Ligand SMILES: C[C@@](CO)(OP(=O)(O)O)[C@H](O)COP(=O)(O)OP(=O)(O)OC[C@H]1O[C@@H](n2ccc(N)nc2=O)[C@H](O)[C@@H]1O
């Protein structure tokens with residue numbers, strides 16, 4: 020038997036970051052949105068545990084570990100250990116989500132692996148237990164299970180779905196070389212030694228989301244990791260200016276970057292912005308809508 024699970028990229032519409040905690044993580048008040056850029060993960064019965072990866076043209080195959088470090092295998096082993104069985108199966112990951120891009124591609128694959136193993140191994144794990152395992156594997160992974168639009172608290176792992184009736188149009192421009200999430204958080208600590216213990220509230224963003232108006236949402240977008248990301252990669256600031264000149268309502272660094280996402284007012288607006296960015300020499304320009312579903316089985 021073989022099954023396929025699809026998992027989406029995320030962006031942070033609001034990313035409030037507080038002063039680093041004693042455990043090395045930063046307290047967050049964030050709003051995630053899953054958008055229509057996907058990885059698909061297939062899992063087939065087998066006696067042992069193996070993984071192959073296939074990547075879209077815009078991804079460098081060498082950037083994705085194919086050994087035990089791949090988060091798919093870590094997720095499978097963790098679930099197997101908790102279920103008291105051995106981890107078995109042949110995984111194939113087909114990646115379209117930019118790697119180390121601030122779009123939680125690894126987290127999407129980990130969430131997909133939890134869903135796929137739970138199903139193929141017939142474990143029937145409860146949602147709460149799957150969410151707890153996801154949080155052990157990484158702060159963003161519970162959101163990758165839930166999808167849609169959701170608020171994240173704690174270090175990002177405590178996820179609550181929020182009201183979002185919009186269908187938002189996004190243009191995403193990944194960079195050819197990724198940025199390390201811990202490095203961007205460390206740079207935040209250097210630039211913001213006075214960061215408040217309580218992160219900037221997501222409430223204004225939630226009000227803009229509920230209005231359904233793209234111009235209001237554009238104004239409310241907020242990312243405390245944008246400043247450190249741009250300080251490490253000044254060209255990201257130029258890219259934001261360019262996309263806004265090409266018709267986007269607003270550009271913002273996605274999570275810890277270096278992908279930049281642009282909110283557009285319509286499908287037509289997204290097409291124009293994408294065409295303008297491609298014409299200016301950006302080889303990879305992706306268009307997507309959000310919100311979309313979290314990790315789910317494909318028929
Ligand atoms: C920045 C964000 C925003 O959504 O996403 P990305 O841009 O990476 O996609 C997340 O906080 C990334 O979450 P994730 O990539 O799951 O991080 P984890 O594996 O849990 O942690 C990796 C490292 O990031 C730092 N980290 C992560 C989360 C957090 N709240 N504070 C932190 O300081 C820590 O240095 C940690 O050791």
Ligand SMILES: Nc1ncnc2c1ncn2[C@@H]1O[C@H](COP(=O)(O)OP(=O)(O)O)[C@@H](O)[C@H]1O
Nearest residue numbers: 089090118119120121122123124125126128200
């Ligand atoms: N399945 C996977 N897909 C992508 N990256 C992975 C995977 N498994 C492990 N990694 C490692 O995780 C790092 C962060 O990847 P990713 O989740 O794409 O970025 P981000 O944290 O910026 O959202 C990569 O540089 C890579 O070394």
